[in-house]
Amino acid sequence: MRKMLTVIVVTLVTLVIAGTSGYLYSYFTVMSMIADKDAVIQELSNEITTMNSTIQNLQVKVSDLQAELDLQKAKNISTVVETLKGYGNVSIINMTAEQFAFVPHKVEIKQGIIVVLRVWSTSDLEPQWKDHGIMIEGYGINEITPTDQIVTIIFLADRVGTFGIHCSVYCGSGHDDMHGQLIVQSA
Numbered sequence: 001m002r003k004m005l006t007v008i009v010v011t012l013v014t015l016v017i018a019g020t021s022g023y024l025y026s027y028f029t030v031m032s033m034i035a036d037k038d039a040v041i042q043e044l045s046n047e048i049t050t051m052n053s054t055i056q057n058l059q060v061k062v063s064d065l066q067a068e069l070d071l072q073k074a075k076n077i078s079t080v081v082e083t084l085k086g087y088g089n090v091s092i093i094n095m096t097a098e099q100f101a102f103v104p105h106k107v108e109i110k111q112g113i114i115v116v117l118r119v120w121s122t123s124d125l126e127p128q129w130k131d132h133g134i135m136i137e138g139y140g141i142n143e144i145t146p147t148d149q150i151v152t153i154i155f156l157a158d159r160v161g162t163f164g165i166h167c168s169v170y171c172g173s174g175h176d177d178m179h180g181q182l183i184v185q186s187a
Contacts, residue, residue: 077116077152084114084154092116097132097145099125100174102165108183109157117153121145126172133168136182142168157184 084090091113096103097120109115121132134151135142138159145151165180 077118080152080154081116084116088112088114090114090116092118095119095134095180097121097134097167097178099123099129099172100167100178102134102167102178102180104180106181106183107165108185111157111160111184111187113157115153115155115157117155119143119145119151119153121147121149121151123147123171125174129170129172129175131169132171132178135166135168137164137166139163139182144169157182160184160186 081090081092089110089112091109093107093109093115095107095117099122117134119134123130123132130147132145132147133143134145134153136155138161139155141153141155143151143153161184163182163184165182167175167178171178
């Protein structure tokens with residue numbers, strides 16, 4: 001495009017230098033370049049349309065792969081839970097990390113339980129802040145929980161007490177108020 005504009009400018013300068021006799025020649029040369037420019041623009045437009053179609057096809061494939069991955073993860077979690085049951089009592093806890101709370105806010109379990117904590121993350125109040133994190137004091141747990149994904153955390157509830165649950169990734173204006181509690185009672 002820049003090269004074409006340079007040629008047009010040079011042609012116009014030639015027109016001025018050559019005077020009127022070169023006017024018609026220069027006029028037709030410029031008009032020819034403009035016609036070529038329209039053809040180039042049409043070709044680029046066609047390529048952009050093809051690229052957009054390819055991108056849409058790739059997005060569909062990524063969605064299909066994500067669905068397959070989610071299905072595989074669900075099967076794997078079932079296998080993991082069955083395996084863990086051989087080591088003791090297992091408690092599966094489903095939690096949502098949303099703006100700006102953990103639901104449920106309070107989780108109560110008995111000491112000695114193997115906890116399978118499945119955290120689903122959402123961000124709909126301030127969507128520019130996509131992710132959350134979950135940190136559980138006293139258990140060394142600190143995981144990022146990406147939006148619209150489930151993160152599975154497995155740990156043994158071996159310490160009695162009340163432990164703070166906090167969002168460890170800045171998630172918007174209510175981040176500092178995003179807390180919960182893990183209460184582990186003696187068996």
